[in-house]
Amino acid sequence: MVQAKFWVMTKHFDGFPKNSDFELKVEELPEPKDGEVLLEAVFLSVDPYMRPFSRVSMKEGDVMIGTQVAKVIQSKNPAFPVGSHVVSDSGWRTHTLSDGTGLTPILPEWPKDVSLSLALGAIGMPGLTAVYGIEDVLGLKEGETLLVNAAAGAVGSVVGQIAKIKGCKVVGSAGSDAKVVFLKELGFDEVFNYKTVGSLEEALRKASPEGYDCFFENVGGSSSFIVLQQMKNFGRIAVCGSISTYNDSEPQTGPYPYVIMIIKELKMEGFLITRWQHKHPETLRRLLAWVKEVSYLVFMMLDDFL
Ligand SMILES: NC(=O)C1=CN([C@@H]2O[C@H](COP(=O)(O)OP(=O)(O)OC[C@H]3O[C@@H](n4cnc5c(N)ncnc54)[C@H](OP(=O)(O)O)[C@@H]3O)[C@@H](O)[C@H]2O)C=CC1
């Protein structure tokens, strides 16, 4: 018997989520039966999608949705031995009984010195989103200029690094000076703090006077309209997220983008990571290889430094 703690959403969110919308509950879980495993959460994620998805995919009283990295602590399923780790959509729970459905084992080649928390970040759902947005939606090509907002976030920070690997100029916007410093360290070419620049239009123009071939949109809202005006003709926009609108109780209205899209002949496509589920295993391997490469370079630099 193990005692599981879990957070339920007691009330649908109205505006910004409040502590009182959640309740911590406890239950006793039985021993696993044949084919089952008992999981213990190691890392939980809190992702922006939870806010809009909770409205359509959850009822009040449901366990809060979410992905976790979990350790198998008891097993009656040979596919998941005790001590191994999996990624699981168990939600916000400390312990979960599972029959193995939907569990993804951590890649066997995962290096010991890379935190398993990255399975919820750069080598997980956010990293996959970055790859599909860049390759399958934008079709980003060497030498192009890409703009990404919420650039220091889980998705944006990977977007910028992959675009650099692909030989592009990368411009990022973020909401603090510390994030600006971080993104420069990651290799972004131009970064600005959108909260302090005064004019977003001027900041975009200064960062890339010739405009933008591609825009990886994470934020939405009225700032997007200003970005569209800075796109090059035939520019492409991947609409990945709209985080600035998720807590709105009333939908925002205008400005409307159609005329500028027509004049510049822009292409805009929304997407959900789930479209490319069949490619996840291969893409996760590529992301892991990139992370290993970056860690190796950091160690080389540290070696030189010391
Ligand atoms: N389409 C898909 O399949 C997927 C889409 N997404 C989307 O990608 C976007 C980024 O996700 P992810 O990188 O995981 O997010 P993170 O939680 O890592 O980062 C979110 C960042 O967004 C910025 N932000 C800008 N405006 C707001 C606002 N009004 N309220 C709160 N935050 C704001 C903040 O950074 P700052 O300080 O710089 O403003 C914040 O830190 C989201 O819109 C998400 O929904 C994510 C995964 C899959």
Ligand SMILES: CCCCC/C=C\CC(=O)/C=C/C=C/C=C/[C@@H](O)CCCC(=O)O
């Ligand atoms: C239903 C309204 C959707 C509006 C668009 C919102 C956000 C875009 C976005 O952030 C999408 C993220 C998708 C994430 C998918 C995650 C799955 O791999 C795991 C789901 C976990 C769970 O259900 O427990």
